[in-house]
Amino acid sequence: MNSNTHIIDQAEAFCAEKKERLTKPRLEVLKIMAESQQPLRAYEILSKLKDVLDLPSPPTVYRAIDFWLQMGFIHRIESLNAYVICHSNHSHPGAQFTICDDCGTVMEVHVDKMMEFIQDRFTRNTFVPVKWNLEIHGQCSSCRLS
Ligand SMILES: [Zn+2]
Numbered sequence: 001m002n003s004n005t006h007i008i009d010q011a012e013a014f015c016a017e018k019k020e021r022l023t024k025p026r027l028e029v030l031k032i033m034a035e036s037q038q039p040l041r042a043y044e045i046l047s048k049l050k051d052v053l054d055l056p057s058p059p060t061v062y063r064a065i066d067f068w069l070q071m072g073f074i075h076r077i078e079s080l081n082a083y084v085i086c087h088s089n090h091s092h093p094g095a096q097f098t099i100c101d102d103c104g105t106v107m108e109v110h111v112d113k114m115m116e117f118i119q120d121r122f123t124r125n126t127f128v129p130v131k132w133n134l135e136i137h138g139q140c141s142s143c144r145l146s
């Protein structure tokens with residue numbers, strides 16, 4: 001089973017459990033996100049949807065993107081104004097990304113030590129972090145070696 005089918009299966013199970021409807025736009029948006037190797041902007045998702053849906057309306061598409069964002073299946077990369085699929089368990093509170101400025105590859109990284117440190121600091125200062133998005137720009141190893 002490839003990881004895309006895996007994500008769709010997870011989404012089906014998730015929606016059944018949460019009693020959320022896995023509507024056609026929601027499903028197609030998630031498939032597009034799962035198939036993309038690169039972060040996608042909302043208009044790119046919309047234009048890809050035109051191949052599979054009749055007349056997808058922008059608000060419908062944006063609502064579907066929002067839905068998956070809220071559910072943790074996709075993440076928003078603020079500095080690129082784009083979205084990526086989550087390859088993790090979809091319920092982690094924060095996310096860290098490395099972004100290659102040469103080839104555009106975005107990787108989701110889980111730096112547990114860093115988060116422990118931050119959470120520890122926040123706990124002592126009585127602030128409870130709910131979500132965060134750490135975007136680290138740089139150069140990936142294949143661009144560095146080329
Ligand atoms: Zn994630």
Ligand SMILES: [Zn+2]
Binds near residue numbers: 100103105139143
């Ligand atoms: Zn690169």
